[in-house]
Amino acid sequence: METLQYNTKRTQLIIPEYGRHVQLMINQILETQDRDERNKIAKAVIGIMGNMSPHLRDVPDFQHKLWDQLFIMADFQLDVDSPFEKPQKEVLNQKPDRLAYPQRNPKYRFYGNNIKSMITIAIGWEDGDLKNALVLNIANHMKKCFLNWNKDTVEDEVILNHLMELSDNQLKVKEEDLPLTDSAEFLKIRSKNGNGAKSNNPPVKQRNKRNNGRKRY
Numbered sequence: 001m002e003t004l005q006y007n008t009k010r011t012q013l014i015i016p017e018y019g020r021h022v023q024l025m026i027n028q029i030l031e032t033q034d035r036d037e038r039n040k041i042a043k044a045v046i047g048i049m050g051n052m053s054p055h056l057r058d059v060p061d062f063q064h065k066l067w068d069q070l071f072i073m074a075d076f077q078l079d080v081d082s083p084f085e086k087p088q089k090e091v092l093n094q095k096p097d098r099l100a101y102p103q104r105n106p107k108y109r110f111y112g113n114n115i116k117s118m119i120t121i122a123i124g125w126e127d128g129d130l131k132n133a134l135v136l137n138i139a140n141h142m143k144k145c146f147l148n149w150n151k152d153t154v155e156d157e158v159i160l161n162h163l164m165e166l167s168d169n170q171l172k173v174k175e176e177d178l179p180l181t182d183s184a185e186f187l188k189i190r191s192k193n194g195n196g197a198k199s200n201n202p203p204v205k206q207r208n209k210r211n212n213g214r215k216r217y
Helices: 016-031 035-052 062-073 089-093 113-123 129-150 156-166 183-192 204-211
Strands: none
Touching: 016 035, 016 062, 035 062, 113 129, 113 156, 129 156, 129 183
């Protein structure tokens, strides 16, 4: 009787999705001496791998991907005639360059990093109506962000001072464009979108409607 084999005692699969039987067939290709026989078995294994992944048949370069996986599972030691260029082990194992993570510590975090980017872009614009409109929109957006954080009210002077500070005194809302959008408008929009404070008590009319059918003693 054949002794039971546990996966913990077996070699680790390179691509577990294909299972151990496919890995054993690839190992058999490596042990085959005749090149024509190796090519024949390799094409058969590619067909089996394709049948195991039918959802990839519509993906471009599907066969290319299968052949690359075949060489990877053979530890790049397989010598067969591939219709595609053989992948390089060094390229596959090469680590990507470390991404530079933006380190930003804004003074007024409730405005977010996008506000600072918008201010930088606005500074580079030429003076004119478009720049004035952009500065006004930035100020209104800053006011909305402030209200999301403060959830009460804010004076326009506070927003304008913050705008001047963040822009190094280079951006200022025109006098004719003042005042900014009223705080109540932002709070109304926030309440309409379901972001405002919610009460657990039902409306008075709803409570009265519920009590109409009750017996009174």
